[in-house]
Amino acid sequence: MRLPPPAPEPADHAARADDLAEILAAFLPTDRSVTIADLGAGAGSNLRYLAPRLPQRQQWTLIDHDTELLERAVAAAPTDASASDTRVLARAHPAELAGFPDCLPETPDLLTASALLDLVSEDWMRRVVDICCQRRIPALFALSVDARLSLAPAVSGDQLVEAAVLTHQRGSKDMGPALGPDASALAARLFAERGAQVDCRRSDWRLGPEEASLQRLLIEGWHQAARVQRPDATETIDHWLNERLRLLERSDIRVGHQDLLAIPCRD
Numbered sequence: 001m002r003l004p005p006p007a008p009e010p011a012d013h014a015a016r017a018d019d020l021a022e023i024l025a026a027f028l029p030t031d032r033s034v035t036i037a038d039l040g041a042g043a044g045s046n047l048r049y050l051a052p053r054l055p056q057r058q059q060w061t062l063i064d065h066d067t068e069l070l071e072r073a074v075a076a077a078p079t080d081a082s083a084s085d086t087r088v089l090a091r092a093h094p095a096e097l098a099g100f101p102d103c104l105p106e107t108p109d110l111l112t113a114s115a116l117l118d119l120v121s122e123d124w125m126r127r128v129v130d131i132c133c134q135r136r137i138p139a140l141f142a143l144s145v146d147a148r149l150s151l152a153p154a155v156s157g158d159q160l161v162e163a164a165v166l167t168h169q170r171g172s173k174d175m176g177p178a179l180g181p182d183a184s185a186l187a188a189r190l191f192a193e194r195g196a197q198v199d200c201r202r203s204d205w206r207l208g209p210e211e212a213s214l215q216r217l218l219i220e221g222w223h224q225a226a227r228v229q230r231p232d233a234t235e236t237i238d239h240w241l242n243e244r245l246r247l248l249e250r251s252d253i254r255v256g257h258q259d260l261l262a263i264p265c266r267d
Helices: 009-015 018-027 045-053 067-075 122-135 158-169 180-193 209-229 231-246
Strands: 034-039 058-064 088-094 110-114 139-152 197-202 205-207 252-263
Touching: 009 045, 009 205, 018 045, 018 139, 018 197, 018 252, 034 045, 045 058, 045 088, 045 110, 045 139, 058 067, 067 088, 122 180, 139 158, 139 180, 158 180, 158 209, 158 231, 180 197, 180 252, 205 209, 209 231, 209 252
Parallel strands: 034 058, 034 110, 058 088, 110 139
Antiparallel strands: 139 252, 197 252, 205 252
16 A cells, blocks of 8 residues: 555656656667557556656557446547557556566566655566566656655644655565665666666645645545554654644645656667
8 A cells, every 4th residue: 555645647757857758769779650558557647747748659568456446547548449549558567566577568668657666676677677678678667755844834743654655665565575765776776777868857746725635635644644653653643633733725746756767788
């Protein structure tokens, strides 16, 4: 389970590093349709962000274990392969990501994911990097949490909850011990060691009082995670929750994320 819950799509899209999409667009083939595999595609937010920013014709394979979410994602994208003027086509591919690369039906021109890397294990990450470099597949991984977190105004308990949340992010998830806030740094290092060109950008959520509903989701998620990690401090954590919710109308929260683009060497 990912804590806190995913942000609404506008907040995700506003946070992303647009210049990485520009670099990627210049690298991908322009004389044919490009194939894109989206890992953990969910309801298709990554598709809706990236597709308009790539001028190429695109064929997306949306990979996720949740067939209901995949149906929603495909329904929001053109799917009629017979339409000659359709620039973006999408298809669902239900599969478990843990078995990567077996979840890939074919070798794509681009591997991408959003809000995924901090949930995976080091072993899984190493397999992804190995496959990308062996098969010369560029990778764009967006919105991976890092350890930066800022809450204003400050309240008692902030440091305790922040430390507990970071510990929770590194806890066991579906693929084993998660990389949490170390994910982007590890991915960047592994790609660089294999000779890939690596570009990283900050893609922070910046949430003011106008995003109070999202702030509430974050705060309640952090509260839940902190109670799991620090059952000895539930009174302090519960007080922290009440104080943070009381301040929603004048609260500002920044959650650090990283976007990473890796282009393997093609010698």
